[in-house]
Every structure is written in C-alpha cells, then in structure tokens.
Amino acid sequence: MTSSSLRIGIAGITGRVGRLLVEEIIAQNLSLSGGTSLSKDIQNLPNGTIIFETIDELAKVSDVIIDFTNASTTAIHARALKDSNVAWIIGTTGISDIDQKLVQETAMTIPVVQAANFSPGVTLITRLAGELAKALPANQYDAEILETHHRQKVDAPSGTAIAIGEAIAKARHVDLKSVKEAGRDGVTGARKENAIGFASLRGGQIVGEHSAIFLSDVEEIVLTHKAFDRRIFAKGAVRSALWSVNKPPKLYGMTHVLGLDPL
Numbered sequence: 001m002t003s004s005s006l007r008i009g010i011a012g013i014t015g016r017v018g019r020l021l022v023e024e025i026i027a028q029n030l031s032l033s034g035g036t037s038l039s040k041d042i043q044n045l046p047n048g049t050i051i052f053e054t055i056d057e058l059a060k061v062s063d064v065i066i067d068f069t070n071a072s073t074t075a076i077h078a079r080a081l082k083d084s085n086v087a088w089i090i091g092t093t094g095i096s097d098i099d100q101k102l103v104q105e106t107a108m109t110i111p112v113v114q115a116a117n118f119s120p121g122v123t124l125i126t127r128l129a130g131e132l133a134k135a136l137p138a139n140q141y142d143a144e145i146l147e148t149h150h151r152q153k154v155d156a157p158s159g160t161a162i163a164i165g166e167a168i169a170k171a172r173h174v175d176l177k178s179v180k181e182a183g184r185d186g187v188t189g190a191r192k193e194n195a196i197g198f199a200s201l202r203g204g205q206i207v208g209e210h211s212a213i214f215l216s217d218v219e220e221i222v223l224t225h226k227a228f229d230r231r232i233f234a235k236g237a238v239r240s241a242l243w244s245v246n247k248p249p250k251l252y253g254m255t256h257v258l259g260l261d262p263l
C-alpha cells in the first residue's frame with residue numbers, strides 16, 4: 001500500500017477536528033473514504049462526502065480510520081475494528097480505564113496510533129516534563145499541571161494534562177492514580193508530598209493550553225504549550241495515518257510517529 005492509494009475514513013467527520021481533517025486530506029491530495037457522525041450535519045463538507053451509519057460500514061471502505069469523537073464510542077469502535085484490516089488513529093480523550101483495555105486488545109490485531117494530543121510540540125513538552133521530573137527530587141519540587149480549554153470541552157482534566165502527569169509519575173516511579181490531586185475544593189488539607197496536582201479552566205474558544213509547573217521553595221520552572229489553531233491536531237493525525245501504513249499490530253504513540261528515541 002502506498003500513501004496515495006490510502007483510503008482515509010474519519011470518525012466524527014462533522015466535529016471541530018473532523019472538519020479540519022477533511023481539509024487536510026484534501027490539501028494533501030489524499031483519498032477520503034467518508035465518515036461517521038452523530039447528527040449527520042453535512043453542511044460545509046465537500047459534495048459527495050459519504051456519511052456512514054456505522055463504524056463497521058466505514059471500515060469496509062477504509063484502510064485507516066482517524067477517530068476524533070467522544071469516549072462513549074471507544075468500546076464500539078474497538079470491537080468493530082479489532083478484526084478489520086484498518087489502522088486506527090485515536091485522538092478521542094476521556095476514555096475510561098475499561099475501554100482503554102479494549103484499545104490495547106485491539107492493538108494486538110491492528111496497528112493503533114493513540115495520542116491525547118497530535119501536536120509535535122506537546123509531544124516534546126511531555127517528554128521534557130518527564131526529564132525534569134527525573135532530575136528534580138519529588139520531595140522538593142511540587143508538580144502541578146494547569147490546562148485551559150474552550151467551553152464545549154466535555155472531559156477534565158484534558159487527555160494531554162493526564163499524559164503529562166503520567167510522564168512525571170513514570171519518571172518518579174509512581175502510579176499516577178496514587179498521587180493525583182485533581183479538582184481541589186473545600187478544606188483539602190496541606191498539599192501531600194509527591195502529589196501531582198491538576199487544575200482545569202474552561203471558557204470561550206481557547207483551543208488548548210497546557211503548563212507543567214515545578215515549584216520548589218526557591219524557584220519555579222514552567223513548561224507551557226499553547227495551541228492557536230486545531231489544524232495542528234489534524235496535521236499530526238493525518239501524518240500518523242500515513243505513518244501507520246504497513247506497520248505491524250501494536251499500540252503506537254506520537255513519539256513513534258516522530259521517530260523519537262524511547263526515554
């Protein structure tokens with residue numbers, strides 16, 4: 001299979017990212033096989049774009065499916081794609097632990113590229129956060145993650161914030177779940193040593209902003225990424241789709257797509 005013959009389907013084709021994926025596929029002269037959506041509002045999609053009723057139908061006419069939908073679809077998509085011949089590029093966030101297991105199972109039979117954020121810049125910031133966490137003692141440097149998104153976002157903390165938290169936790173050899181402090185409210189008690197804190201702001205049309213903050217008694221280190229345009233996600237997802245061609249079944253991430261060495 002070559003990239004020019006690759007048939008790309010979009011799950012969530014009428015969404016904020018879905019519509020930009022269509023533009024990116026057309027801009028790169030790639031082949032769009034169609035998409036799925038909830039409301040099937042096809043306004044402003046190119047003439048002739050096919051909206052399928054189910055992911056199974058879309059899979060029959062696609063070599064790769066890029067999925068920016070809602071976490072409620074993940075289990076259905078995993079079961080439908082497990083025994084298909086398509087690659088699955090997952091951008092959807094807010095996926096439950098149970099459904100994430102299904103994603104992992106699916107990646108045993110088809111190539112899956114999953115990233116909470118398809119921006120190369122965020123991939124690098126996440127690695128840098130891990131590097132800092134490795135070098136800065138957890139009992140001296142408090143790690144806090146701040147994220148800001150548009151008012152329509154339905155999950156919190158953002159998938160990217162969680163991925164940054166996981167990178168910090170991994171570097172500190174702890175399980176994120178055991179140290180995560182999110183949504184502080186009321187008499188919370190003093191901050192726990194080694195905690196990784198999360199704060200989420202929602203409002204307006206902010207595309208996506210993330211900061212990993214390390215605070216000691218004597219200094220503050222802040223890594224910040226701001227996405228100005230959702231095209232950065234669409235470009236990264238299409239790049240991942242092209243990269244997935246002829247790859248063996250496995251759960252890949254943006255670090256694989258970017259060819260970065262494992263940490």
Ligand SMILES: NC(=O)C1=CN([C@@H]2O[C@H](COP(=O)(O)OP(=O)(O)OC[C@H]3O[C@@H](n4cnc5c(N)ncnc54)[C@H](OP(=O)(O)O)[C@@H]3O)[C@@H](O)[C@H]2O)C=CC1
Nearest residue numbers: 012014015016017037038039069091092093116117118233
């Ligand atoms: N990994 C990354 O780089 C990024 C990830 N995201 C994540 O991607 C997801 C989508 O974001 P965004 O585009 O802003 O969201 P939108 O709500 O704009 O789009 C979601 C799309 O999925 C469709 N959809 C929702 N539920 C279903 C369902 N049950 N079955 C089929 N289709 C469904 C919607 O259909 P309809 O239009 O008819 O409602 C719409 O087309 C979110 O989880 C978000 O967090 C977002 C940006 C970047």
Ligand SMILES: O=C(O)C1=N[C@H](C(=O)O)C[C@H](O)C1
Nearest residue numbers: 093116117153158159160208
């Ligand atoms: O919902 C969004 O918009 C975004 N979601 C992703 C996340 O949850 O991290 C990525 C990006 O920040 C935009």
